[in-house]
Amino acid sequence: MPHAFHLPAQMAELLGDDSLSLEELARACRRAPEWVSEHVEAGVIAPQPADAVSGGMVTWRFASTTLVRARRVAQLEACFDADPHLAALTVDLMEEVGDLRRQLRQLRPPVPGS
Amino acid sequence: MEFKDYYQTLGVEKSASQDEIKKAYRKLARKYHPDVSKEADAAAKMAQLNEANTVLSDPEKRAAYDSVSAQAAAQGARGGGEFRPPPGWDTGFEFSGSPYEGGDGGDYSDFFEQLFGQAARQRGGAGGFGQGGGHAARRGSDHHAKIELDLLDAYQGGTRTLSLHAARPGPNGRMVSEERNLEVKIPKGVREGQLIRLAGQGAPGMGDAPAGDLFLEVHFRPDARWRSVERDVYQPLPLAPWEAALGASVEVQTPSGTVEVTVPARSRAGRKLRLKGRGIPAATPGDLYLEIDIALPPADSDAARAAWTALGKAFPTFNPRAPSQTQQGA
Numbered sequence: 001m002p003h004a005f006h007l008p009a010q011m012a013e014l015l016g017d018d019s020l021s022l023e024e025l026a027r028a029c030r031r032a033p034e035w036v037s038e039h040v041e042a043g044v045i046a047p048q049p050a051d052a053v054s055g056g057m058v059t060w061r062f063a064s065t066t067l068v069r070a071r072r073v074a075q076l077e078a079c080f081d082a083d084p085h086l087a088a089l090t091v092d093l094m095e096e097v098g099d100l101r102r103q104l105r106q107l108r109p110p111v112p113g114s
Numbered sequence: 115m116e117f118k119d120y121y122q123t124l125g126v127e128k129s130a131s132q133d134e135i136k137k138a139y140r141k142l143a144r145k146y147h148p149d150v151s152k153e154a155d156a157a158a159k160m161a162q163l164n165e166a167n168t169v170l171s172d173p174e175k176r177a178a179y180d181s182v183s184a185q186a187a188a189q190g191a192r193g194g195g196e197f198r199p200p201p202g203w204d205t206g207f208e209f210s211g212s213p214y215e216g217g218d219g220g221d222y223s224d225f226f227e228q229l230f231g232q233a234a235r236q237r238g239g240a241g242g243f244g245q246g247g248g249h250a251a252r253r254g255s256d257h258h259a260k261i262e263l264d265l266l267d268a269y270q271g272g273t274r275t276l277s278l279h280a281a282r283p284g285p286n287g288r289m290v291s292e293e294r295n296l297e298v299k300i301p302k303g304v305r306e307g308q309l310i311r312l313a314g315q316g317a318p319g320m321g322d323a324p325a326g327d328l329f330l331e332v333h334f335r336p337d338a339r340w341r342s343v344e345r346d347v348y349q350p351l352p353l354a355p356w357e358a359a360l361g362a363s364v365e366v367q368t369p370s371g372t373v374e375v376t377v378p379a380r381s382r383a384g385r386k387l388r389l390k391g392r393g394i395p396a397a398t399p400g401d402l403y404l405e406i407d408i409a410l411p412p413a414d415s416d417a418a419r420a421a422w423t424a425l426g427k428a429f430p431t432f433n434p435r436a437p438s439q440t441q442q443g444a
Contacts, residue, residue: 014301015309015329028256028329064309068331071258072149079143094149102306105336 015064018048025062029074036070044088045070069095117186118225120166120179128180132171139167165226175230182229251321261310261330263300265340265347268394269369271302276330278315303396304332306342340369345400347393348386352409353377368392368402375404383408 013019025045026033039045040060047060062070069091076087121128124138145151146159153159169175222230261274276296298312309329316326334342340349347369357364361379365372370392377387386403393400413419 011313011315012299012301013311013313014304015311019311027253028258028327030255064329065307067309067329068307079147080140097150102336106341 015067017063018061019064020062020067022060022062025067025070028067029070031074035074039070039073039084042084044073044084116223116225118165118223119183120170123162123166124170126170128183130170132173135167135170139163139171143167162223165222168222169226169230178229251323252319253323254317254319254326256326257316257328259328259330260333262333262335263304265334265337265342266369267300268302268304268334268342272300274298274300278328298330303394305345305394306332306334308332339367342394342400345394345396345398346403347400348403348405350407351375351377351387351404352407353381355408355410358382358406358408366404370395370402377406381406 020028022036023033026036029035036045040047045062045066047062047066072091072094073084073087076082076090077084080087082090121130124130124135124142126134126138130138142163143160146153146156146163148157148160151160169179259276259278261276263272263274266272274297276298278294278296296312296315298310301310304310309331312328312330314325315328318325340347342348349366349368351364351366353362353364356362357377358381359379361381362377364375364377366375368389373389373392375387375389383406385406387406389402389404391399392402411418413422
């Protein structure tokens with residue numbers, strides 16, 4: 001059994017609603033930044049509401065939950081050569097199923113000791 | 115190193131066309147997609163499928179793999195058997211994949227990393243084998259994993275030890291498999307579905323480039339005591355019939371400690387009492403909602419049965435099935 005490597009607490013960063021830049025989102029999806037731009041323009045991926053405008057340019061920021069969504073869209077597109085909107089529709093349904101499954105688990109929590 | 119039979123993984127013949135490989139991959143990807151599959155090992159299966167497809171769907175990689183596969187057959191290695199590629203196996207092959215290729219990086223086997231991983235590319239860069247034939251520094255890819263926490267961890271923070279299995283560059287640039295435990299401080303205020311980023315804990319970079327990051331997707335274990343929706347937390351509050359009817363001051367164990375709650379008279383089942391700011395901590399913390407539930411004392415003794423009978427006699431016209439009564443319970 002390997003020794004546990006202690007990671008300094010400050011290295012564990014909780015990603016909030018506007019933590020990720022376009023480039024970070026693209027990198028985490030293993031896609032080019034243009035892929036993110038195109039999907040934002042198409043309404044498949046939503047940036048946080050922009051309140052920071054510098055030099056007439058709006059800087060997009062993304063929530064960490066958007067990264068989970070963007071990765072799913074990217075995977076579906078790669079797996080099935082899917083149209084971005086079809087991939088987004090599938091991801092919408094996946095998210096809904098995930099929510100419903102969570103609610104179902106909550107209504108039927110595991111019996112302690114089982 | 116365990117030899118991987120990618121054709122077997124996708125269930126196709128070695129002579130399969132690109133179209134047949136694509137069809138087989140998609141069929142299996144649909145079956146084992148971890149977001150919808152009910153198979154226990156769906157995520158692991160999906161990683162194997164992705165790896166097999168990454169190699170077989172790329173003519174250059176497939177040709178290189180077929181060459182290695184022939185050598186493996188000569189060594190007597192089959193799928194799952196031990197295999198070590200001879201030095202220089204990759205001479206004459208050039209891989210031109212994009213740095214953005216692949217749907218989900220980071221989950222490749224040691225076999226794949228040995229043959230097509232970053233160290234192999236880097237090694238080849240000096241010898242005419244690699245991406246563009248150069249030693250370009252490139253940041254390591256990000257890795258992703260899920261982590262299951264208790265809701266209390268969101269209130270108190272916590273420490274979790276993660277067991278990670280990843281390939282790292284070893285001596286001679288070859289990738290070696292490494293298992294390591296990582297002790298991670300869970301920050302307070304984490305929510306369902308949120309990500310924790312561990313900087314530099316992803317795949318190592320090429321050359322002087324930094325390592326990638328490790329992203330942990332947080333999920334809470336189901337708990338009969340409470341559940342969360344965003345930053346708000348919901349908790350059942352069982353009350354005795356008389357507490358609900360007459361009002362009471364009750365002690366409640368909440369995720370942030372014991373609190374004294376004033377229950378208003380004439381409270382009904384399903385009614386929610388909001389404790390502002392006692393949800394998941396944050397700059398703007400969530401709220402805690404106590405959901406009233408009426409618990410009935412058991413009629414398991416003569417005295418208890420007499421008490422229930424007396425109660426019934428005290429309300430001779432009470433009909434819980436009357437429309438006005440049932441609407442109140444909503």
